[in-house]
Amino acid sequence: MITVRCLLAIAAAQNWSLSQLDVNNAFLHGDLHEEIYMSPPPGLRRQGENLVCRLNKSLYGLKQASRQWFAKFTEAVLAAGFIQSKADYSLFTCKKGTSFTALLIYVDDILITGNDQKAISSLKQFLQSRFKIKDLGDLKYFLGIEVSRSKQGICISQRKYTLDILKDSGILGAKPVAFPMEQGTKLSDAGDLLKDPSQFRRLVGRLIYLTITRPDITYAVHVLSRFMHAPRMPHMEAALRILKYLKNAPGQGLLFSAGNNLKLRAYCDSDWAGCPMTRRSTTGYCVFLGNSLISWRTKRQKTVSLSSAEAEYRAMTGACCELTWLRSLLSDLHLPHPEASILHCDNKAALHIAANPVFHDRTRHIEMDCHFIRDKIQDGTVSTKFIPSSHQLADMFTKPLGKDPFLSMLGKLGVLDIHSPT
Structure with a gap:
C-alpha cells in the first residue's frame, strides 16, 4: 500500500492520468509445473469408480494459483518491454525517450499511470490480447479505497468502509468525539475478560485495514492489537471510542497535493x-x-x-x-x-x-x-x-495526544475530509 500511495502522489504532482483494469478469472490463466490431482466434481463420478483428475491448468482454491498467475502476468508484461522493480515486484515500468508508463498489480486489479496516453492505450490493447481484461476507466475505487481528483490533487479515503464498520457495530447513533484516545491512556492486562473475544478481534482487524488512509488512528489501533489474545473490557471501551471518533468524520482521508x-x-x-x-x-x-x-x-x-x-x-x-x-x-x-x-x-x-x-x-x-x-x-x-518536540510530526504515532495538539497535527499530515461542509 505504500507503493500505491507513492504512485498516487507522483501522479498528482506530475498530472498523470490514472487508469484501472480488472482481469477476469485471473487465476485460470496460470500454468502448473507440478503434478496436481483432484477429485472429480459432482456429477462426473460414477458409482463404484475411484478416479481422480489431473490438472493441466490452475484453478481457484489451489495454493499455487496466485503464484502461477503472477508468474504468467510477469512473463507477459516483461515481453511488452517493461522492467520489474526490485523494490516492489508488483511494480513494472517502461521508459522510451520521454514516454514513461508505470503498472502496478494487486492480484487481479491493475493500476496504470504515465505521461503518454498512446503508450497506455497500446498497453491496454496488449493486455487484452493476452488476457481477458475489463477496462474500468479512470481510477475511482481501488481495493476499497475511494479516489477523488481535483485541481488541488488526489484525495483517498475509505468512507464506505468506515460507514460499514459503524453500521455493523451498531453505534451510528452514538455521540462523536474529537480524538481517538484520551491523553495519558495506558492500556494493560487489567480488567474483566470479554465473554466473546471474537467481536473485538474482528473489529480491530477491520480497523487495521482502515489505517491505510487514516494515519490518525494508527497508534490507537496498534495499542489495541497488542491484546488480541485476551481482550478485556477496557480494551473494548477504547475500541468503541475509536468508532465514535470515526463517526465524527467518516470520509476523512489523505490529500496528495498537485504542488x-x-x-x-x-x-x-x-x-x-x-x-x-x-x-x-x-x-x-x-x-x-x-x-x-x-x-x-x-x-x-x-x-x-x-x-x-x-x-x-x-x-x-x-x-x-x-x-x-x-x-x-x-x-x-x-x-x-x-x-x-x-x-x-x-x-x-x-x-x-x-x-x-x-x-x-x-x-x-x-x-x-x-x-x-x-x-x-x-x-x-x-x-x-x-x-523541536513541538514540531515533531511523528508524535501522533507514539503516544495519545490531547485534543488541541491532535487537531493541529492532522492538518500538518495532510489529513482532510472532502465530505465535510465548507
Whole structure:
C-alpha cells in the first residue's frame, strides 16, 4: 500500500492520468509445473469408480494459483518491454525517450499511470490480447479505497468502509468525539475478560485495514492489537471510542497535493518505556514525498531500551530503513534522489550517536544492525536534522495526544475530509 500511495502522489504532482483494469478469472490463466490431482466434481463420478483428475491448468482454491498467475502476468508484461522493480515486484515500468508508463498489480486489479496516453492505450490493447481484461476507466475505487481528483490533487479515503464498520457495530447513533484516545491512556492486562473475544478481534482487524488512509488512528489501533489474545473490557471501551471518533468524520482521508517537489523527508520519534507491561518503547515515524504523506508506522520495539536516547536511536534506524527502500522505489520510477533525504529527530543525544562513529560505553549493548544509520549518513543517503518536540510530526504515532495538539497535527499530515461542509 505504500507503493500505491507513492504512485498516487507522483501522479498528482506530475498530472498523470490514472487508469484501472480488472482481469477476469485471473487465476485460470496460470500454468502448473507440478503434478496436481483432484477429485472429480459432482456429477462426473460414477458409482463404484475411484478416479481422480489431473490438472493441466490452475484453478481457484489451489495454493499455487496466485503464484502461477503472477508468474504468467510477469512473463507477459516483461515481453511488452517493461522492467520489474526490485523494490516492489508488483511494480513494472517502461521508459522510451520521454514516454514513461508505470503498472502496478494487486492480484487481479491493475493500476496504470504515465505521461503518454498512446503508450497506455497500446498497453491496454496488449493486455487484452493476452488476457481477458475489463477496462474500468479512470481510477475511482481501488481495493476499497475511494479516489477523488481535483485541481488541488488526489484525495483517498475509505468512507464506505468506515460507514460499514459503524453500521455493523451498531453505534451510528452514538455521540462523536474529537480524538481517538484520551491523553495519558495506558492500556494493560487489567480488567474483566470479554465473554466473546471474537467481536473485538474482528473489529480491530477491520480497523487495521482502515489505517491505510487514516494515519490518525494508527497508534490507537496498534495499542489495541497488542491484546488480541485476551481482550478485556477496557480494551473494548477504547475500541468503541475509536468508532465514535470515526463517526465524527467518516470520509476523512489523505490529500496528495498537485504542488509537490517530490523530495523525501521523514520524522521519527519514540515513547520511552511506553508499554506498562513490558517497559518496551514505541517507535513511530512518518515519511513525506514533498508535502504528501506516503508512509507511516507505529511499532513496539523488540528489546527494552536503557535510555530515551537509545529508544530514539532505534526509531531513527527504523525510519532510515524506510527511507532507503523508498529511495530505491523512486529510482525504479525514474525519480532519483541525488541529494540526501532529511530525517528529523527531536533528541540531540540520538543525533550525536548516529553522527559520531566512535565507540560509546552507553551504546555498546545496542545491536550492530542499529548502526546501519551511521553508514547511510556517511555515504550521503540520509541527513539528520534536529527539530523541536513541538514540531515533531511523528508524535501522533507514539503516544495519545490531547485534543488541541491532535487537531493541529492532522492538518500538518495532510489529513482532510472532502465530505465535510465548507
